[in-house]
Amino acid sequence: QVQLAESGGGLVQAGGSLRLSCAASGRTFDRYRMGWFRQAPGKEREFVAVIIWSGGTTYYADSVKGRFTISRDGAKNTVYLQMNSLKPEDTAVYYCAAGSAVYGRSRYSQYGYDYWGQGTQVTVSS
Secondary structure, three states: OOOOEEEEOOOEEEOOEEEEEEEOOOOOOEEEEEEEEEEEOOOOOOOEEEEEOOOOOOOOOOOOOOOEEEEEOOOOOOOOOOEEEOOOOOOOEEEEEEEEOOOOOOOHHHHHHHEOOOOEEEEEEO
């Protein structure tokens, strides 16, 4: 049973930083992509960043490029999202997701992922 557990959310002032963690268990993730999505109240869930477990290639949404960094620690089976220069519009519930990295499945869509964490709230005050 795959489990993803996020942590690290909280309240921060604009311009501040937070680091989210996603501890993954239940299988090996060598052929998986690990992504972060977020959902603000009244809005659809949107892609934030993804890392291909094998090789470490990363992709980012334009809205976070240059401010957020996704990384992974294979020994700990953990994925991180370092968030710097936070803005009020970054306020959302952040979800960790895992999906098999097969051809034809979009890395940018929530439908390209099979497993989800419970989410962690990030609130950025102005």
